[in-house]
Amino acid sequence: MSNKTVLITGASRGIGRATARLFAQNNYNVLINYNKSEKEAYSLLKELKDNGYSADIYKADVSNPFEVNLMVKHCIGTFGKIDVLINNAGIATARLFTDITHEEWNEMINTNLNSVFYTTQASLKYMISEHAGKIINISSIWGMVGGSLEVHYSTSKAAIIGMSKALAKELGPSNIQVNCIAPGAIQTDMLKNVSEEVLEGLKEETPLMRLGTPEDIANCALFLASDNASFITGQVISPNGGFVIV
Numbered sequence: 671m672s673n674k675t676v677l678i679t680g681a682s683r684g685i686g687r688a689t690a691r692l693f694a695q696n697n698y699n700v701l702i703n704y705n706k707s708e709k710e711a712y713s714l715l716k717e718l719k720d721n722g723y724s725a726d727i728y729k730a731d732v733s734n735p736f737e738v739n740l741m742v743k744h745c746i747g748t749f750g751k752i753d754v755l756i757n758n759a760g761i762a763t764a765r766l767f768t769d770i771t772h773e774e775w776n777e778m779i780n781t782n783l784n785s786v787f788y789t790t791q792a793s794l795k796y797m798i799s800e801h802a803g804k805i806i807n808i809s810s811i812w813g814m815v816g817g818s819l820e821v822h823y824s825t826s827k828a829a830i831i832g833m834s835k836a837l838a839k840e841l842g843p844s845n846i847q848v849n850c851i852a853p854g855a856i857q858t859d860m861l862k863n864v865s866e867e868v869l870e871g872l873k874e875e876t877p878l879m880r881l882g883t884p885e886d887i888a889n890c891a892l893f894l895a896s897d898n899a900s901f902i903t904g905q906v907i908s909p910n911g912g913f914v915i916v
């Protein structure tokens with residue numbers, strides 16, 4: 671197949687869903703990864719197929735290396751390659767640091783960080799041999815500056831930034847670019863339990879006076895995946911409306 675292929679983890683909802691849709695519209699083969707959101711994942715697959723786009727679906731817990739390896743092999747078997755890997759899958763919870771249990775800490779690190787290690791390592795077996803590839807890791811502004819009541823989340827997202835920068839240096843000679851997107855406050859399910867008062871406060875603290883959309887992040891990912899970004903690696907791009915400026 672002449673089309674490029676993108677594997678997107680956590681693609682059934684929110685940022686992942688918008689990204690899958692945008693890449694499909696730009697003639698990518700899209701592998702939709704999901705774990706628990708089966709209904710949403712299959713509705714996305716149907717939408718893409720009904721519009722004539724090239725897409726497939728694969729259920730895998732990306733915190734499980736065995737399942738990840740099978741997913742990557744499936745992608746290669748279906749589309750023949752992986753040109754772009756977008757590590758988007760993640761969870762977020764708010765807890766006082768002193769209330770975080772060992773189980774909650776491990777779940778956050780396994781889901782948000784270890785998954786990036788597993789999917790990236792599995793995909794690189796193919797990218798390195800092709801001497802080409804793009805890896806885009808979804809971090810967060812809280813990975814850049816830290817978030818109160820989200821120490822475990824901030825830690826996992828900060829580690830993704832460090833991993834991306836180090837890996838970019840290692841993979842540069844193989845013509846593989848590694849970058850991070852660190853979204854600000856985005857209108858997804860992660861904000862569904864946040865009160866209107868808090869949401870209004872977030873808007874007021876954002877110089878552009880609005881929350882971000884999943885499409886804002888998808889557009890950034892599409893740019894980083896494009897040939898126009900071929901000289902960009904090891905960078906953190908933060909679509910956050912000016913909420914965090916560093």
